[in-house]
Amino acid sequence: MVSVMSPVVWVLTIAGLLGLVAFDLVVIARRKHAVTIKDATRWVLFYVGLAGLFALGLFLFAPGQSGSEFVAGYVTEYSLSVDNLFVFVIIMARFAVPGPAQDKVLYVGIVVSMLLRAVFILAGAAAISAASWVFYVFGAFLVYTAVRLALEGESDPDDFKENAVLRGLRRILPLAQDYDGARLTTRANGRRQLTPLVIVIAAIGTANVIFALDSIPAIFGLTQDAYIVLTANAFALMGLRQLYFLIGGLLERIVYLNVGLSVILAFIGVKLIVEALHGSHIDDLGAIHLPHIGILTSLGFIVGTLFVTTVVSLVKSSYDSRRAAVRVKADD
Template sequence: MNVPVWLWFVTVAALLAVILVDLFVVDSHPHRVKFAEATRWVLFYLALAVLFGLGVWYFAGGTSAGEFFAGYLTEYSLSVDNLFIFVIIMTAFRVPEEHQHRVLLVGVVIALVMRGAFIAVGAAAIAEFSWVFYLFAVVLLVTAYRLVRSHGESDKEYKENSALRLLRRVLPVTDEYHGTRTVVRIDGKRWVTPMLVVMIAIGTTDLLFALDSIPAIFGLTKEPYLVFTANAFALMGLRQLYFLLGSLLKRLVYLSYGLSVILAFIGVKLVLEALHENELPFINGGDAVPVPQVGIAVSLGVIVGVLAITTVASLIKTRRDANSVTSTTA
């Protein structure tokens, strides 16, 4: 897939336009985002992703479109797991409900910029060194193991990362929110508000998740444009999904298991890819190893299937638990 420079500029410009509309039109009057509004926006961003994928199919073929959809579904499903942490952050910082949309929007923009830089570095490394796939595979397999080990531990107390601790040491932070303002002047002295701190918390915390999700999508496509756009659509739709799911997140009790299966699958796929393009002298004398390749159709089928099974099993589990509690108290 040969992506011209002008298409990158058009894509980034369109993304900025959506963000500006969201910021100055949708969020011009801070309010609590209700279920119906969140549903409309989730469907809107899903439709945008589908239309974009169909456009990729039309101009670049079915393989590239399949890679985009597989990457998008993987990033979106991994992002759903991030929502647990976002809920904890919002609670820890006591963000007013009417300002949570603004916090998520700016936090996502910060995350998207940092992910863009990470994608550029990852693409350059892969183009230069095929053995990077081994490294990515190790990251994914370790993450898959940790997801299984940490199942049910999503309610842990949020701890500020080093970036936030440095910010608090360098800049004075007010104790209270001042609307949506990030900087205020009090008695002639400039202070930052908790609004800025929580925005940075969302953005920098997402980068930690990107250390797992970016290698995962590079296991599905090597095209940086598809990696970036899949991430962009997943992050933009994530904000509204936060308000749509709400307490429903706790019903996805098997989500961590499903994500671990997906990450482990992509990890194995990366190992096969690395062996197929092997350049390491201590493996098969530096020659390529004749191993089977996993096509994008199989990858997409595994991702969709695992997510469907995970969701259905989670809903059945929570329903049975609710019925057993009801029968016990009756």
């Protein structure tokens, strides 16, 4: 496994991340109301600020390009995670999750996802260390994912289908029919049963893992340092829950998000394949020279793509809203 960090740094970092997870749990336990926009804004800024401080520490004290790689990885993971929010909105609507319970559902689901992603990251790092051809596989998969994502239409709650894991849980677990606030268990029909929140948490967790199949190969296209991959994923996921409450209603306005993310995934996929070719001492394909794509170039491309995607989406949404308003007036 490739990493420039010492075992001591690994231990301290993991301890710090676990401390943040525990701190977040205490905050949720003490909160007695549904998450407000003000709450969400404050916590999003808090976690983004923490990621910024962590990046600053890497720039100052870590060797090589660790700081730049973390920023590029974090921005990529965070932007790809925004696509998760569409699925979260669909799941919450599909299962009619009560407002006060949504925070707890997202927390548990994301923590489970963090643990499973850690396993994926370690497995991916081990695979890359063992065989360089894994880059070709990751690169081709990202290009395929980019094409698939670009061709996807808008999501709708009616499109949600329970996967095999959820169907299996429904068969084997004693599930109550109704929610009981934010509780995971309740007493019904004279016995203790699990509430539907358990299924919702499983849905959130499995959705996050499925998205990890795209995002983890993407970040390995930016850095092969398992430490950077792990921390970038952790910080991106930590802010995801609060981001859900902050911009959940704005997601519909980012109409070209899938297109922007597909461009980023395709870029990283091609970058991976080019790096694999360089590793095989292939610097040219016929008359085409294969350039080295540095981390700063990658970061600039990713940020630029996200900026253009957001601006064009908001302009398109605003234009559509004005046209709709004109049609309503004309009908009146």
